[in-house]
Amino acid sequence: MTEQHRIVVLGAGYAGLSAAGRAAKVRGARVTVIDARAEFVERVRLHQALVGQPVPRWNLRERLERKGIEFVQARATHIDTRARLVALDGDWEIAYDSLAYALGSIADATTPGVAEYAHSVATPEDTARVPALTGRVAVVGGGSTGIEVATELAETRPDLSVLLITSAEPAAWLSDRAGAHVAAVLDRLGVRVRSGTKVIAVTPTGLDLADGDHVDAETVLWTTGFAVPELAADSGLAVDHRGRVLVDTAMRSQSHPEIYAAGDAAVIPGPGDRDLRMACATALPTGTRAAAAIADALHGKPAHPLRFRYYIQCLSLGRRDGVIQFLRADDTPTGTVLTGRSAAWFKEGVVRGAAWTARP
Template structure:
């Protein structure tokens, strides 16, 4: 019997998985996503700063693939009945590929959901864009790659505006000495100040109360730290980790439900060394390709191989004319080699365009 494959989530991982599954298995594939447009999530800081991004209708991306698209929201998964319950219908599956991604955690720190802005999706990035068009100082909370990209994009777009990056850790932690030096030069050039080693206790209408009764005043707070996943996997009874991500084996198959695979941010994926992969489209896309390969092998009666993955670099945009490409070892630890400036900006743009190109032509992805 030909299995019906249902893919939940049309982000970087889900789109690749659905198209490859249709092409390689010949089985009917249904892709479910709440929005009817594909979101280039790695460009949301650009949208927030006022840049125009093209619409990417999912149906256009699926033309000629045979994948059936349903624009609807998942509200429940019945693992026993192999059924996905949507707001408007139910879908039965023989194989489920779970790719619902992640979202910014706005529940752990009081006031974030009421007062902070995010760049996690189109709607929230658009809200921030509209607010930035008005006057006001900006505090970007989170010293990771997203926070750095947001702070530099805003500072470049709105020169002279007060922009601060607030982080609980050391600025540029995880980068090489050369990488950190370039970040320091860039922040100085753009006039971005840094507040390091502090913990935000809450967010209110005028800024950030900190642990220890201190506070930072800010008209606009952008929250870029902490991510969470949907509770759907846990509620369905799938094995999940402490963060709610589906626990998978080396082939990206659920350790508790052999008819389910998980890819992208919603999956706890590990290298063959046991190291957990970080959340990024650079890891999610090849993982999705590998999951489909494993599924195809099993349908053909072959034993699939485990995922073999190594890191190459970390790419950080610093506005439209600068970037930092931090080259890393296989385990993602930095080496001293970096690429900076306009050449790095072109490199980063090539990476971002390649991530979208993989949505149109997933056979070009690595591990295919």
Template sequence: MTDILILGAGYAGLAAATNLAGRVRGRDDVRVTLVNAGERFTERLRLHSTAAGRPTADLRLPDLLAGTGVRLEYGWVTAVDADARTVRLDDERDLRFDKLVYALGSVVDTASVPGAAEHAYTFDDFRGAEALAARLTPNSTVVVCGGGLTGVETAAEIAERGFTVRLLSRDRPGTGMTAKAQAYVTAALDRLGVEVRIGEITKVLPDGVDLSGEIVPADVVVWTAGTRISPLAPALTNDEHGRIVTDRCLRSVSHPHVYAVGDAAAVRQGFGVLHGTCQSGMPTGVHAAANLARELDGKQPQPFRFGYYHRPVSLGRGDAVVQFTRPDDSPRRAYLTGRAAVWYKETVTASPWPTYARMLTMPALASWWPHGGRYTR
């Protein structure tokens, strides 16, 4: 029996589990186990909607994996011993593996600025988003820290619900888009009443944020600036951000029996290291599954090749921008705005379960992703 353990049931981990289940269906010499903290599947792409108090789908892993043969184990991973091939959970159970897929992802980095961990809300999971929604009151002034896509979507969604919102960022929102697409983002935030302030966030206080020496008052602070990886597998070779360094086939460079996918992996392509999004995360999960299946058949794993396709951002429920990109994520001239962009974004970032279901029935055909990436084998 070959025990394959997959840690984390986010976009990348669930993609790996469902695709691998489709590839080993009917085999009695392979056991696939998926480990996750709870049974709810977190749609991170929709957490900003949950944080604004809007209802979102309640997807449960037992339902999503029914009939796949994948075993579910619940618990927080506290340590990974890549040499002994064991994983320790918070209830002190040890799970053994022959092959491991590390897909534990990232969390919001609240350690880089004083006070962020103590005074700011984050939403790495549904509970965090729900807690933020419960904290909002009709008279709340909300300060969103971080002008990346998550920060923009969060500020726009909360402002659309009628709250006073200030967005603090080092750069203008929409950085990385063409000038026209960025101007559209700026105009949409202005229309929603979001006040954008540019500067360096140096401290988060109980009632505000220090922005380049000026205190910006706030009833609620939301932190979306940066991510970090939990160092749970010290024996694995990591980069300066804590991500597991992989070879061309997505295996750890120090421990080839460990695959790393999604946000937790430092995956190098010709244009540089992938940055963490579901756009690239799901294909890494699928490719790891394909390579594991090849190894089970006595074949050599294949290199991973990927290129970005778009950069979508919601601007409330009725507006959006989709910036189309080159494979290296640099912007093309083409972009969508308004209702067309909303339709496009909802189509490509709708519930991923139809995609996972197709992996079970047609695992070898998973080469194009509705979440918007170019992936070829």
């Protein structure tokens, strides 16, 4: 191992920070974290930010430098994998020996009209751009983000008319008991649900549906899933059809062994045929594993595979209700579910714990 092995961590979200914290413990390595933002913002609370609740944030430079980690606030624009350089906006570069790629995800704006007329809570910047809400708000997507957004809005802003539009039933992937609870809370909060339909376009006045209908809405909130930055694909890394970096079980890029990827930006083999979910719950352990794999490689040790399984999935349903779904090792739901106020508290504890774990 050279005295000054340069570990560069791209992205200071949950995955990047947990990688940086682990990398800082690697003897003889110099760790640099690059992020376009000056602050870490708890992304899993952006539906709370949407309704004006304060979301914890802290200064990246201050925190990282206190731990002996260099911080560079800049947007990465390219990775020159031959020269091992990360190009940054402002026309400069940073060299690496090992790179941890953790650029996370952004809103998926592939449906026509989404980029022009819809809004999102996928990133702090997107959330800050959501205009003052009035009248009819259509939330598109019955996944966890859509459900959390719709319930938070309906609970905080009873003056709004909130419509949740989904192709399947909301929370269809959870157990029957959890699904029934989600449906009951949506109903209690006055959220109207239109399921079994697909949005084909967003227009200046609302949504066009596949069944030919048009839904009028003053604001459309788009929550149908995440896309990933194109940087990995543009830089020639092996990626899947969505642009996520293909890694082995030790988070190592399948095409570039000096690059490791973690979190939403990586496609990580999970139980059965399924990939691990794009989730904070995935980002934290995979970030740590990526940095540990770098340490293993430096010390000439065989890379340990990621050993990970999900135990629960948590959904907030406003501030006073929630669902904690217990899971089998293959990530399918068991019949055990916690609901109501205790579930809301449980989820709050998990969210605080995640931020605490990420903080180097």
